[in-house]
Each structure stands twice: as C-alpha cells, then as structure tokens.
Amino acid sequence: MSNRRPDSMERITTPALAGSFIDEQVAAIREQVGDGRVLLALSGGVDSSVTAALLIRAIGKNLVCVHVNHGLLRKGEPEQVIKVFREELGANLVYVDAVDRFLDKLAGVADPEKKRKIIGKEFIDVFAEEAKKLDGIRFLAQGTIYPDILESGPVKSHHNVGGLPEELNFELVEPVKFLYKDEVRVVGKALGLPDSMVYRQPFPGPGLGVRCVGAITRDRLEAVRESDAILREEFAKAGLEGKVWQYFTIVPDFKSTGITDGLRTYDWPVVIRAVNTVDAVTAEVAEIDFGLMAHIVERITHEVKGVNRVLWDLTPKPSGTIEWE
Numbered sequence: 317m318s319n320r321r322p323d324s325m326e327r328i329t330t331p332a333l334a335g336s337f338i339d340e341q342v343a344a345i346r347e348q349v350g351d352g353r354v355l356l357a358l359s360g361g362v363d364s365s366v367t368a369a370l371l372i373r374a375i376g377k378n379l380v381c382v383h384v385n386h387g388l389l390r391k392g393e394p395e396q397v398i399k400v401f402r403e404e405l406g407a408n409l410v411y412v413d414a415v416d417r418f419l420d421k422l423a424g425v426a427d428p429e430k431k432r433k434i435i436g437k438e439f440i441d442v443f444a445e446e447a448k449k450l451d452g453i454r455f456l457a458q459g460t461i462y463p464d465i466l467e468s469g470p471v472k473s474h475h476n477v478g479g480l481p482e483e484l485n486f487e488l489v490e491p492v493k494f495l496y497k498d499e500v501r502v503v504g505k506a507l508g509l510p511d512s513m514v515y516r517q518p519f520p521g522p523g524l525g526v527r528c529v530g531a532i533t534r535d536r537l538e539a540v541r542e543s544d545a546i547l548r549e550e551f552a553k554a555g556l557e558g559k560v561w562q563y564f565t566i567v568p569d570f571k572s573t574g575i576t577d578g579l580r581t582y583d584w585p586v587v588i589r590a591v592n593t594v595d596a597v598t599a600e601v602a603e604i605d606f607g608l609m610a611h612i613v614e615r616i617t618h619e620v621k622g623v624n625r626v627l628w629d630l631t632p633k634p635s636g637t638i639e640w641e
C-alpha cells in the first residue's frame with residue numbers, strides 16, 4: 317500500500333468528517349482482516365488509543381490489546397487504560413505487570429542512551445513473549461501517524477528503538493497512518509475517548525525513566541511520579557492543560573540540605589520544566605504565574621517524600637533539550 321497521503325483526502329477538522337473517516341476505516345479494517353485476530357501494543361498515548369478504539373469498533377474482541385506497565389508510566393495511567401478500554405469499551409485487554417522486570421534490568425545503569433536501549437529492548441521482549449502466547453495472530457495494528465512516515469517527526473524516528481523480532485511475521489494494520497496529530501485527536505474525540513487521553517501532552521516512550529536522572533532507584537522514581545502528578549493536577553486546575561505544550565518534573569541524582577519542622581534534611585530537589593513549541597525542535601519556556609509556581613513548590617516540598625527543594629528550569633531549547641536525558 318502506498319505511503320503517501322492521497323491528494324484528495326480532506327483534512328479532518330469536524331466531528332462529521334471524523335465520522336466518515338471512522339466509517340471508511342471500519343470497513344477497510346474488516347475487509348483487510350476478515351475474522352482474523354489483531355494484536356496491538358496499547359500504551360495509552362493518543363495514537364495507540366485511537367487506533368485501538370477504531371479496531372474495537374471494527375472487530376470488537378478480535379482485537380487483542382497488550383498494555384505493558386514498565387513501571388515508568390505516570391501516576392494513574394495503567395488504571396486509566398484498564399478503565400477506558402476494558403471496562404468502558406469492552407476491549408480484549410491483556411495487562412502485563414512488568415515493573416520489577418524493567419526496574420531490575422535498569423538498576424545501576426546511569427547512561428541515558430543505555431537506559432533507553434534497555435527500556436526499548438525489554439519492551440519488545442515482553443511484547444513478543446505475549447504475542448507468542450497468543451497463537452495464530454497474523455495481524456499487528458500500529459498507531460503510526462503521517463509525521464512518523466514523513467520522518468518530519470524527529471521524536472519517534474530519532475528516539476525509539478528497534479522493531480519486533482522477525483519470527484513474529486505480522487501483516488500491519490495502520491488505520492491512522494495518513495493523519496496528522498490534530499486529526500487523530502478529532503477522530504479520538506468522535507470515538508468517545510476521554511479528553512485526558514485525546515488531548516494528552518507528549519510523553520516519551522522511555523517514560524519517567526529519562527526524568528529520574530542517572531541510575532533509576534525506586535524511591536527517586538516515586539518522587540518523579542508524585543511530583544509530576546501534583547504538577548499536572550495544578551496545571552489542570554489553572555486551566556493550563558492543552559495550553560502549555562509539555563510540562564513535567566525531573567529528579568536529579570544529587571541532594572542538598574534543607575529544613576523541615578526545625579530539623580535539617582538532606583534530600584533531593586525536584587526540577588520543573590514547562591515549555592511551548594511547535595515541532596519540539598526548538599522550545600521556549602512557558603510563562604507561569606508566580607503565585608501558581610509558589611503553590612506548586614509548596615505542595616511538592618510538603619507532599620513528596622524525600623524532596624526538600626524545587627527548581628524551575630528556565631532554559632529554552634537550545635541550549636537545553638526538553639527532556640533532561
């Protein structure tokens with residue numbers, strides 16, 4: 317099949333256009349796979365979620381979604397995937413708790429690229445193991461979108477590692493491969509996915525693993541996850557969700573002294589990064605109200621275990637990348 321978006325294809329900007337796209341794709345998927353079963357790695361990101369919802373509409377339980385929890389997801393994410401896909405959409409969902417497996421492999425590894433490679437390889441291994449358990453599946457669905465094909469998406473092509481082993485010889489099903497991100501969101505909305513999934517900020521494949529700087533430890537990882545949850549909650553309350561392009565916390569691998577209830581502490585800092593960008597190639601720091609910043613600092617230092625200080629990263633890209641690793 318051609319990898320070029322047909323010139324005649326209209327941009328999907330309205331629920332009605334999304335509706336026709338969904339009808340067309342449902343028919344095309346049924347035509348392609350018949351009564352065969354289809355496998356999909358469901359991360360909970362926009363692209364894989366919309367792909368899953370389309371396939372569920374087309375073939376129901378003949379889609380098998382595999383959600384791998386590698387321990388580097390944000391707070392509440394695995395629960396949301398299970399709630400939306402298994403409970404609300406009735407999906408055939410295999411949930412794999414691979415947390416210990418990933419964290420054991422990552423223990424003591426400080427080099428960012430080695431961390432990425434381990435996470436990428438382990439992910440493929442876990443997924444391939446699940447695929448082998450499910451005998452007789454010929455099709456693999458993927459949430460490839462048009463920028464991935466054009467390779468103007470520096471993100472996935474540049475960062476994500478590897479592919480599936482060749483013995484898993486699948487025929488690909490890629491229903492959103494000619495869509496741009498904004499179109500994927502319109503389709504996701506029309507398919508009834510929740511806003512928190514459809515308008516989700518970008519989240520790297522290696523997840524919180526690249527925000528727990530250096531060798532990942534479980535306690536520092538928890539500090540990243542908890543502080544990230546507070547930041548997201550406060551940005552949402554302030555109406556900044558969907559307005560600031562990407563915002564998250566980082567926990568570096570050093571400590572500083574502080575004071576809590578009259579006692580000296582020696583704990584980690586949390587770094588906050590909030591940026592705006594068009595294409596992630598360059599980025600500017602988002603201007604945040606000082607009162608909101610102070611409130612977030614207060615909450616993080618009081619609520620997150622092992623943290624006594626908060627730093628706000630005011631570095632544009634360049635010179636800093638968006639992520640710290």
Ligand code: XMP
Binds near residue numbers: 432
């Ligand atoms: P940087 O840090 O290179 O990030 O300025 C640009 C965008 O890419 C995301 N990013 C990743 N995405 N796997 C991904 O899927 C990765 O390894 C990865 N590293 C960075 C980052 O979150 C930002 O949106």
